Amino acid sequence: xxxKILVAEDEEITLRNIIEALKEEGFDAWGxxxxxxxxxxxxxxxVDVLVSxxxxxxxxxxxxxKAVKDKYPETEVIIxxxxxxxxxxxxxMKKGAFDYITKPFxxxxxxxxxRKIHEQKTLRKDNMALRTFLGMKKNISIIAGSKKxxxxxxxxxxxxxxxxxxxxxxxxxxxxxLIAKIIxxxxxxxxxxxxxINCATLTEELLASELFGYEKGAFTGAASxxxxxxxxxxxxxxxxxxxxxxxxxxxxxxxxxxxxKEFYRVGGTKTVNVDVRFIAATNQNVQNLxxxxxxxxDLYYRLNIIEIFIPPLRDRKEDIEPLSxxxxxxxxxxxxxxxxxxxxxxxxxxxxYSFPGNVRELENIIERAIIIEKSTIIxxxxxxxxxxxxxxxxxxxxxxLTIDEVVKVYSERVINMMDGNKTKAAELLGLSRTSLWRIxxxx
Amino acid sequence: MKxxxxxxxxxxxxxxxxxxxIADLARSMEKNIAILILDRTKKMTNRFEKIMTAITFxxxxxxDMATEMLERDDSSIAxxxxxxxxxxxxERGVEFTIHSSQLDIADAISEVMNxxxxxxxxxxxxxxxxxxxxxSSTLKKLVKKVSRPIVTMSRHTEPNAVQxxxxxxxxxxxxxxxxxxxxxx
Numbered sequence: 001x002x003x004k005i006l007v008a009e010d011e012e013i014t015l016r017n018i019i020e021a022l023k024e025e026g027f028d029a030w031g032x033x034x035x036x037x038x039x040x041x042x043x044x045x046x047v048d049v050l051v052s053x054x055x056x057x058x059x060x061x062x063x064x065x066k067a068v069k070d071k072y073p074e075t076e077v078i079i080x081x082x083x084x085x086x087x088x089x090x091x092x093m094k095k096g097a098f099d100y101i102t103k104p105f106x107x108x109x110x111x112x113x114x115r116k117i118h119e120q121k122t123l124r125k126d127n128m129a130l131r132t133f134l135g136m137k138k139n140i141s142i143i144a145g146s147k148k149x150x151x152x153x154x155x156x157x158x159x160x161x162x163x164x165x166x167x168x169x170x171x172x173x174x175x176x177x178l179i180a181k182i183i184x185x186x187x188x189x190x191x192x193x194x195x196x197i198n199c200a201t202l203t204e205e206l207l208a209s210e211l212f213g214y215e216k217g218a219f220t221g222a223a224s225x226x227x228x229x230x231x232x233x234x235x236x237x238x239x240x241x242x243x244x245x246x247x248x249x250x251x252x253x254x255x256x257x258x259x260x261k262e263f264y265r266v267g268g269t270k271t272v273n274v275d276v277r278f279i280a281a282t283n284q285n286v287q288n289l290x291x292x293x294x295x296x297x298d299l300y301y302r303l304n305i306i307e308i309f310i311p312p313l314r315d316r317k318e319d320i321e322p323l324s325x326x327x328x329x330x331x332x333x334x335x336x337x338x339x340x341x342x343x344x345x346x347x348x349x350x351x352x353y354s355f356p357g358n359v360r361e362l363e364n365i366i367e368r369a370i371i372i373e374k375s376t377i378i379x380x381x382x383x384x385x386x387x388x389x390x391x392x393x394x395x396x397x398x399x400x401l402t403i404d405e406v407v408k409v410y411s412e413r414v415i416n417m418m419d420g421n422k423t424k425a426a427e428l429l430g431l432s433r434t435s436l437w438r439i440x441x442x443x
Numbered sequence: 444m445k446x447x448x449x450x451x452x453x454x455x456x457x458x459x460x461x462x463x464x465i466a467d468l469a470r471s472m473e474k475n476i477a478i479l480i481l482d483r484t485k486k487m488t489n490r491f492e493k494i495m496t497a498i499t500f501x502x503x504x505x506x507d508m509a510t511e512m513l514e515r516d517d518s519s520i521a522x523x524x525x526x527x528x529x530x531x532x533x534e535r536g537v538e539f540t541i542h543s544s545q546l547d548i549a550d551a552i553s554e555v556m557n558x559x560x561x562x563x564x565x566x567x568x569x570x571x572x573x574x575x576x577x578x579s580s581t582l583k584k585l586v587k588k589v590s591r592p593i594v595t596m597s598r599h600t601e602p603n604a605v606q607x608x609x610x611x612x613x614x615x616x617x618x619x620x621x622x623x624x625x626x627x628x
Contacts, residue, residue: 171592397593
């Protein structure tokens with residue numbers, strides 16, 4: 001995201017010189033010739049730094065400073081004062097200016113002060129993401145013994161240079177989060193933040209403010225402005241788990257960020273520009289959700305440049321043994337036991353089980369077995385009784401709808417649109433009422 | 444808002460085994476549970492058995508017992524049995540709700556899914572799978588209708604094969620053939 005600087009200066013030549021000097025430093029700088037105009041511009045444009053002369057028509061620098069600090073406390077202000085007016089400079093600092101500079105001034109001095117603010121702001125933003133980020137980078141390991149998982153890793157290896165949005169699908173517990181981390185930490189963005197959020201765990205309002213942040217006074221309790229995850233993840237990656245749970249309003253807002261790389265904070269009037277790579281994940285059949293009108297097709301295709309499907313554990317049995325051994329080694333140290341492995345019978349039970357909860361369930365089973373086991377190998381008795389005595393099979397719902405099903409789903413949607421009035425729905429669909437009845441009754 | 448595993452059982456379910464399994468699964472998947480008790484299956488047979496038992500008590504001059512037998516509601520007995528597992532759920536940090544229905548299995552599941560948001564997976568207990576309460580065609584319809592993964596739970600085939608009638612055996616193997624073919628797809 002370019003660092004935005006607004007210069008308010010009534011002397012045209014000075015204004016032009018300042019803007020040129022800042023642009024040469026790579027900043028996005030533009031100018032206005034009086035204080036009131038500056039304030040007006042800030043209503044619609046996000047400004048990181050305001051460089052303002054103290055004496056200007058309509059609204060002077062000190063009044064402008066006061067208004068900016070009141071409305072946009074995150075914007076830093078540098079005041080330009082006339083030679084010898086040190087009193088005004090002190091007053092400006094008291095009112096919250098970041099720094100001041102006296103005329104005549106060296107342009108290098110000004111650009112240096114702006115650079116300092118840029119560094120501080122970047123550092124502050126990075127710090128917010130740092131704890132999660134550091135914790136994550138250390139703990140990535142993936143066990144992929146099966147051909148299916150090796151193929152996924154090959155795909156990821158092939159696209160590590162690219163910067164496209166990705167969509168990960170697969171049942172609960174297959175490791176979608178882990179794959180998202182691998183995508184990020186092998187990409188060019190690896191030294192930038194990786195943030196994740198589960199869209200199913202928060203209410204719509206909370207999710208909106210978590211994702212997009214909010215301005216001071218946006219709602220009761222919003223005592224100060226707060227950046228959202230989209231903003232904090234700027235130049236990094238944001239992982240949106242269970243994206244199918246997003247409400248239509250949030251889907252629209254997210255689409256704008258993905259397409260135009262800009263958004264408004266909750267209660268905000270200024271656009272915030274970001275450069276974020278999105279990785280989305282779901283355990284639901286998105287095609288069905290699109291057919292039912294519950295997920296935006298345009299958002300799906302914007303996010304789904306490449307789709308990675310992680311197969312359930314029951315479809316890659318070769319991974320069960322190495323994963324079991326991995327989890328045994330992972331959880332053994334805290335138990336202080338000397339378990340060396342698995343009995344053949346225990347491993348047979350695990351190999352035959354279908355793991356509806358996938359890898360996460362396997363990890364829990366092993367963790368529990370370590371606690372219960374009294375011998376030096378994991379025996380069947382320390383595995384949960386359910387997986388020993390019950391035969392568990394999982395039937396996945398069909399991934400593709402048949403034409404008849406699509407027609408039925410669409411017809412039902414139109415009936416709902418017509419508040420259940422089948423006659424009106426049939427009219428809209430160009431069908432007789434009997435044909436519509438036949439379609440929706442068909443099983 | 445945790446998502447939900449919907450466990451479907453008939454009133455004659457062995458809740459000890461199945462609920463322990465479901466509670467562990469819900470804990471590891473970090474989900475809550477909705478339990479649907481079907482009391483339509485074999486309703487007529489159960490009713491007949493209940494009347495015959497009441498007659499036996501009446502013939503032995505145990506009139507109070509006979510009346511109680513007739514008034515007893517099977518689904519509430521099953522609900523009470525489920526509630527006795529409350530601690531198992533609490534220990535595992537899993538919340539649960541109980542529903543009962545006299546509708547057929549597909550309609551009963553649809554009804555609960557309409558009332559309960561966030562059902563992620565449907566688990567059919569051994570009482571639904573093992574006793575011929577569900578045909579393979581009903582299961583196929585169910586897979587289409589609920590559009591969620593369906594987990595079938597049954598007793599291991601080896602020890603139970605002898606106890607089941609020949610018809611039921613065919614029914615179950617048919618179900619699993621279907622399950623396997625879907626999985627391959």
